[in-house]
Amino acid sequence: MLxxxxxxxxxxxxxxxxxxxxxxxxxxxxxxxTITGYVFYGYWDPRFCLLMAxxxxxxxxxxxxxxxxxxxxxxxxxxVIPITADLAILGFFKYANFLVGxxxxxxxxxxxxxxxxHWNIILPIGISFYTFHTITYxxxxxxxxxKPTRNIxxxxxxxSLFSQLVAGPIVRFRQIEEDLERLGQADRTRxxxxxxxxxxxxxxxxxxxxxxLAFFVDRSLAQYQVLSTTSAWLSxxxxxxxxxxxxxxxxxxxxxxxxxxxxxxxxxFNSPYKAVDPSDFWRRWHISLSSCLRDYLYIPxxxxxxxxxxxxxxxxxxxxxxxxxxxxxWTFVIWGAYHGVLLALYRRFASTWDRLPRLARQxxxxxxxxxxxxxxxxxxxxxxxxxxxxxxxxxxxxxxxxVVPFSIALTLAGIWAMTGPNAQEFHxxxxxxxxxxxxxxxxxxxxxxxxxxxxxxxxLYFQF
Amino acid sequence: xxxxRRTVWLMTLALIVGIAAEVMARVDDxxxxxxxxxxxxxxxxxxxxxxxxxxxxxxxxxxxWKLNGAGxxxxxxxxxxxxxxxRVAVMGASETFGYAESPGKEYxxxxxxSLNRIGCYxxxxxxxxxxxxxxxxxxxxxxxSRFEPNVVVIYASPAFYLSNDAPEFSKLKPRGPAPISNPxxxxxxxxxxxxxxxxxxxxRRRVMKRIAHETAGKPDNWLFRTVPDDRLRLFQAHxxxxxxxxxxxxxxxxxxxxxxxxxxxxxxxxHDLLRSWRQFSPRATEDVLIxxxxxxxxxxREVARRQNVPLVDVASxxxxxxxxxxDFAHFTDDGAGIIAGQIARVVEQIRAxxxxxxxxxxxxxxxxxxxxxxxxxxxxxxxxxxxxxVSNRSDGx
Numbered sequence: 001m002l003x004x005x006x007x008x009x010x011x012x013x014x015x016x017x018x019x020x021x022x023x024x025x026x027x028x029x030x031x032x033x034t035i036t037g038y039v040f041y042g043y044w045d046p047r048f049c050l051l052m053a054x055x056x057x058x059x060x061x062x063x064x065x066x067x068x069x070x071x072x073x074x075x076x077x078x079x080v081i082p083i084t085a086d087l088a089i090l091g092f093f094k095y096a097n098f099l100v101g102x103x104x105x106x107x108x109x110x111x112x113x114x115x116x117x118h119w120n121i122i123l124p125i126g127i128s129f130y131t132f133h134t135i136t137y138x139x140x141x142x143x144x145x146x147k148p149t150r151n152i153x154x155x156x157x158x159x160s161l162f163s164q165l166v167a168g169p170i171v172r173f174r175q176i177e178e179d180l181e182r183l184g185q186a187d188r189t190r191x192x193x194x195x196x197x198x199x200x201x202x203x204x205x206x207x208x209x210x211x212x213l214a215f216f217v218d219r220s221l222a223q224y225q226v227l228s229t230t231s232a233w234l235s236x237x238x239x240x241x242x243x244x245x246x247x248x249x250x251x252x253x254x255x256x257x258x259x260x261x262x263x264x265x266x267x268x269f270n271s272p273y274k275a276v277d278p279s280d281f282w283r284r285w286h287i288s289l290s291s292c293l294r295d296y297l298y299i300p301x302x303x304x305x306x307x308x309x310x311x312x313x314x315x316x317x318x319x320x321x322x323x324x325x326x327x328x329x330w331t332f333v334i335w336g337a338y339h340g341v342l343l344a345l346y347r348r349f350a351s352t353w354d355r356l357p358r359l360a361r362q363x364x365x366x367x368x369x370x371x372x373x374x375x376x377x378x379x380x381x382x383x384x385x386x387x388x389x390x391x392x393x394x395x396x397x398x399x400x401x402x403v404v405p406f407s408i409a410l411t412l413a414g415i416w417a418m419t420g421p422n423a424q425e426f427h428x429x430x431x432x433x434x435x436x437x438x439x440x441x442x443x444x445x446x447x448x449x450x451x452x453x454x455x456x457x458x459x460l461y462f463q464f
Numbered sequence: 465x466x467x468x469r470r471t472v473w474l475m476t477l478a479l480i481v482g483i484a485a486e487v488m489a490r491v492d493d494x495x496x497x498x499x500x501x502x503x504x505x506x507x508x509x510x511x512x513x514x515x516x517x518x519x520x521x522x523x524x525x526x527x528x529w530k531l532n533g534a535g536x537x538x539x540x541x542x543x544x545x546x547x548x549x550x551r552v553a554v555m556g557a558s559e560t561f562g563y564a565e566s567p568g569k570e571y572x573x574x575x576x577x578s579l580n581r582i583g584c585y586x587x588x589x590x591x592x593x594x595x596x597x598x599x600x601x602x603x604x605x606x607x608x609s610r611f612e613p614n615v616v617v618i619y620a621s622p623a624f625y626l627s628n629d630a631p632e633f634s635k636l637k638p639r640g641p642a643p644i645s646n647p648x649x650x651x652x653x654x655x656x657x658x659x660x661x662x663x664x665x666x667x668r669r670r671v672m673k674r675i676a677h678e679t680a681g682k683p684d685n686w687l688f689r690t691v692p693d694d695r696l697r698l699f700q701a702h703x704x705x706x707x708x709x710x711x712x713x714x715x716x717x718x719x720x721x722x723x724x725x726x727x728x729x730x731x732x733x734x735h736d737l738l739r740s741w742r743q744f745s746p747r748a749t750e751d752v753l754i755x756x757x758x759x760x761x762x763x764x765r766e767v768a769r770r771q772n773v774p775l776v777d778v779a780s781x782x783x784x785x786x787x788x789x790x791d792f793a794h795f796t797d798d799g800a801g802i803i804a805g806q807i808a809r810v811v812e813q814i815r816a817x818x819x820x821x822x823x824x825x826x827x828x829x830x831x832x833x834x835x836x837x838x839x840x841x842x843x844x845x846x847x848x849x850x851x852x853x854v855s856n857r858s859d860g861x
Contacts, residue, residue: 006659208488215496405495441477445484450492452485452655 001043026184030153037160048124059134063148098328126166163257169268169288186262193432199256203447206249213242216406228397232390241413252423276361278342316340335375489651504649517602528567537589549584556619560591564790569797574804596624596631597702619720622760625695626745678746720776721761727784741792
């Protein structure tokens with residue numbers, strides 16, 4: 001089920017909301033959130049609800065085990081076994097074909113002439129996200145950062161919370177633990193206006209901005225082989241803004257839904273295209289993922305504690321794994337490694353880079369990010385190489401169809417993304433004033449009109 | 465008092481939502497389809513009747529449909545022959561024009577993609593929604609022939625010959641701008657209508673009610689209870705005329721049998737779709753509709769054999785394959801790909817060894833015979849009416 005679909009907006013959300021606030025106790029609300037989470041998830045394919053249930057039970061059991069046992073060996077087992085189980089499920093569904101295919105290619109390259117099988121495995125939607133939720137819960141429990149819950153309904157409500165279930169943000173248990181504990185006393189009206197405003201702004205970002213850009217970008221990149229240099233640049237810049245408004249829109253909708261149900265979900269995007277260096281970019285882009293990568297991968301690898309060379313290695317390795325998390329394709333791995341190298345280079349040359357004027361740093365960083373998106377968007381290295389070649393060497397080719405409206409849309413999106421307020425800033429001192437309510441009404445009308453015209457399109461991050 | 469103020473406030477907000485939605489719908493149409501913000505056109509405005517006959521309205525825009533300056537659903541085209549490339553005109557009604565397919569997936573577009581992989585071709589989708597073979601003849605003689613195509617693919621819809629009155633040649637209207645059908649229409653309402661899917665039982669009732677309304681009070685012999693031979697003969701005669709007219713102007717006609725969704729056994733959805741189809745020809749019973757289609761396919765084969773015209777027997781290849789049809793006769797993207805592939809294979813065979821010319825198939829010949837282009841009319845400039853656009857309502861074929 002998509003946030004931007006009519007079945008969600010007119011059916012699922014009103015029913016879920018109404019019943020949730022009719023219930024009075026925390027326990028009944030946990031149960032309701034669990035049920036609705038599974039309905040939301042099962043709407044796509046009910047079979048995979050079992051996977052989520054399995055992951056939930058395993059992680060919950062581990063949490064209870066941490067409460068019971070203090071023996072380090074047992075605690076280590078409680079850490080390793082459930083994480084291995086979670087990663088095994090993720091690995092099978094997401095990476096099995098990738099690994100086997102890569103192995104086959106290596107064998108063929110070595111002259112073995114073996115045909116490896118391609119299994120018909122369906123990637124369960126959102127598996128990367130809820131696996132991350134459960135793993136962070138287990139690790140935080142092991143480290144003693146959180147006190148694991150004994151209430152299975154509370155935990156299952158956390159894992160299956162529909163607002164952040166399939167495409168994030170990756171909300172750590174500790175980040176909403178307090179709100180979950182107080183769910184029984186939550187005040188319906190306290191954050192309702194704020195929630196609606198966040199949700200509508202996110203809907204506007206996704207439906208009006210991202211989908212309009214996608215209309216031109218997708219058609220243009222479908223014929224990437226014949227694009228001119230200008231068209232390739234416009235397409236990739238368009239894709240950069242499309243991806244941002246698509247995912248930031250989803251995150252803002254998730255945050256808004258959280259507020260509507262009395263849960264504060266942390267910010268996931270902080271105007272990433274205002275970033276002035278690679279490190280700054282990753283503090284602003286998909287914050288919930290980058291902070292998880294930092295806390296659960298980079299720091300355990302040693303971080304910057306063992307000298308510069310190891311810090312570079314750790315940066316590149318962390319980002320490389322982060323790239324792989326995005327998808328089972330070498331283009332994602334190289335995209336991750338590319339950002340790892342950027343981070344390492346910045347670490348080495350930060351003093352020089354920081355002396356440049358701010359505008360130059362921001363624009364340079366944006367161009368570097370656009371290059372990264374070429375890898376991210378390409379289905380294979382052939383496409384990426386072709387796009388890089390077209391962008392870097394003057395090439396004659398076809399223009400983007402509808403280049404004038406596309407350019408206008410691109411300019412407006414660019415101004416918003418690079419200089420305008422993000423959702424968090426927009427809501428910094430939010431009060432339900434008349435002008436704001438009218439603004440929400442206008443945004444609602446605009447989003448509904450586009451939804452009625454083109455229908456709901458899936459979010460780009462659903463595939464990860 | 466508080467209640468009244470709240471009600472007024474809520475109504476004001478609802479009005480703001482509505483106005484914003486209407487404005488956004490217009491901006492969205494302008495950005496995505498090039499429809500001017502203040503225009504209020506409709507689906508039927510994609511066609512015009514003028515001194516050239518019934519044809520596509522030049523530069524018309526309506527949702528996914530975009531016509532070029534000649535009123536064709538193709539890229540811009542000049543009257544001059546495309547040099548060394550082979551120009552292929554595809555004639556037909558809504559199945560050819562493209563109805564249910566995604567933009568660029570209608571079969572003439574896919575045909576262009578297929579042919580351009582093997583050589584230099586220019587494919588013109590000259591189809592006009594709702595145009596019977598009589599209209600195709602007029603369109604060919606007055607308009608399409610001016611573009612000097614080398615090959616003309618004919619995908620004629622037989623069902624028009626089951627309408628209340630047999631298709632006739634329409635009187636050509638004097639040249640002049642045709643009016644747009646809707647002076648003003650809320651785009652938001654159009655979008656809403658397109659989104660509403662009636663439940664099956666309700667849709668069934670609506671269709672049956674319409675058919676009952678059409679057939680009420682008619683004498684018993686008004687209804688076609690068997691396949692009407694006279695209509696079939698008329699279809700054949702018109703097809704013959706079209707083929708001869710195309711040949712007279714030096715192009716190679718290619719006949720394509722008409723395919724439909726309905727095979728030997730029908731399921732419940734088939735029956736619903738068959739009834740929907742019948743709305744357009746209420747004189748024919750559902751059995752007659754299917755029977756006429758089959759006989760018409762045989763007629764096309766017969767015309768092709770007798771006139772020695774290359775034939776693409778799509779009816780044999782596609783009829784009964786539900787997955788290739790979005791409704792009774794309009795194709796899905798995949799279905800359009802199948803018919804495009806079938807036609808491409810035949811067109812490829814008749815491509816001339818030398819530039820621009822095509823192989824005649826008038827007489828059976830071991831060796832390809834190059835047809836000298838017939839005497840053609842002096843090329844005329846394409847009339848360029850003021851740009852008109854159409855927007856948001858789809859209704860029927």
